[in-house]
Amino acid sequence: KAGVTQTPRYLIKTRGQQVTLSCSPISGHRSVSWYQQTPGQGLQFLFEYFSETQRNKGNFPGRFSGRQFSNSRSEMNVSTLELGDSALYLCASSPMGQDSSGNTIYFGEGSWLTVV
Amino acid sequence: QKEVEQDPGPLSVPEGAIVSLNCTYSNSAFQYFMWYRQYSRKGPELLMYTYSSGNKEDGRFTAQVDKSSKYISLFIRDSQPSDSATYLCAMSGDTGRRALTFGSGTRLQVQP
Numbered sequence: 001k002a003g004v005t006q007t008p009r010y011l012i013k014t015r016g017q018q019v020t021l022s023c024s025p026i027s028g029h030r031s032v033s034w035y036q037q038t039p040g041q042g043l044q045f046l047f048e049y050f051s052e053t054q055r056n057k058g059n060f061p062g063r064f065s066g067r068q069f070s071n072s073r074s075e076m077n078v079s080t081l082e083l084g085d086s087a088l089y090l091c092a093s094s095p096m097g098q099d100s101s102g103n104t105i106y107f108g109e110g111s112w113l114t115v116v
Numbered sequence: 117q118k119e120v121e122q123d124p125g126p127l128s129v130p131e132g133a134i135v136s137l138n139c140t141y142s143n144s145a146f147q148y149f150m151w152y153r154q155y156s157r158k159g160p161e162l163l164m165y166t167y168s169s170g171n172k173e174d175g176r177f178t179a180q181v182d183k184s185s186k187y188i189s190l191f192i193r194d195s196q197p198s199d200s201a202t203y204l205c206a207m208s209g210d211t212g213r214r215a216l217t218f219g220s221g222t223r224l225q226v227q228p
Contacts (some may be wrong), residue, residue, distance in 0.1 A: 004159075033214050043160070043204065043218040056215045090159055094214050105150070105206075105214055107159040 002027065004108030006091050012114045018079040021111045025072050025093030031055075032074040033105070034066060037088040046089075049074055081115045088112055119143050122205055122219030131228050135192040139205035139219045142186065146207040146217075149181050151190045154202045154221070163203075164190060195226045 005024040013019050025032050033048035033056075045058040049068035066076040072093075078085055088110040095104065122139045129135055137151075147168055152160035164179040166172050166188075172179045178191040188207075192199055202223050206216040 031214050033216075035216075042220045043206075043216075045215045045217070048214050058215065092214070104162060104165050105216060106162055107152070109159040112157075 004091055004093050004106055006089075006108040006111050008111060009109065010112045010114075012116060013081050014116055015081055015083060017081050018077060019081060019113060020075055020077045021089055021091075021113075023074045023076075023091030023093075023108060025074070025091075026095075026106060029093035029095050029106075030072055031094040032068055032072060033092045033094070034074070034076050035090040035092065035107075036060070037090055037110070038086075043090070046076065078113075083115050086113060086115045117142065118220075119217050120205065120207065120219040123222055124220055126223040126225055128225045128227060129195055131195060131197060131226055133195050133226075135195050135199070135224060135226075137190040137192075137203050137205075137222050137224070139188050140186055141188070141207060141217075143207075143209065143217070144183075144186070145209035148208045149179070149188050150206045150216070151177075151179055152204040152206060153199075154204060156201075160204055195224075197226045197228045200224055200226050 007022045031050045034046040037043045048056045052068045063079045068074045090110045092105045092107045120141045149166045151164040154160045166179050166181050169181045169183045176193045180189040202221040204221045205219040
């Protein structure tokens with residue numbers, strides 16, 4: 001079974017630009033969430049999507065947004081990039097099953113974003 | 117004060133040693149506890165998943181949760197150089213949400 005797939009793996013953007021990152025969850029997984037990882041703040045939750053609806057949102061400015069498609073694929077967008085947005089952006093998927101294992105969360109390899 | 121506290125290390129041990137990694141937390145609503153391993157420039161890999169209190173064993177790994185003390189542990193037996201990585205604890209509360217709160221990670225080095 002393929003894991004969580006994220007594209008692109010590496011990208012460099014200029015301050016003020018916007019960026020879109022893509023994520024394909026594990027087959028059969030219906031929940032997709034996004035995290036930001038930086039050396040200073042560690043791993044922080046951005047948002048979660050299920051059935052094309054945002055279910056939960058972390059403490060990030062409105063420049064960070066996302067969406068989920070009917071096939072469970074997801075994209076996140078960051079507009080008006082700032083230097084501090086340089087980070088590893090991680091997508092995670094979860095099966096959303098009825099038993100407790102439905103809360104297991106699997107991460108992709110991430111997209112490394114550098115803002116210059 | 118952070119919701120989840122984890123000693124950043126680095127923790128250096130000889131090959132074959134038993135490793136103990138720990139996290140403490142303050143939010144009593146946390147019910148789901150996970151341990152992830154992250155190699156340099158890779159995504160976190162799920163190692164152990166525990167619901168509520170108790171122990172869980174999987175091969176060389178044992179996870180323990182003590183909700184009364186708000187303390188979780190991961191033990192690695194017969195540690196190998198390939199176990200050298202950053203270990204992250206993570207936890208969540210509401211079953212309907214997948215918003216994990218992470219510790220800062222402990223860097224482990226297993227010396228051959």
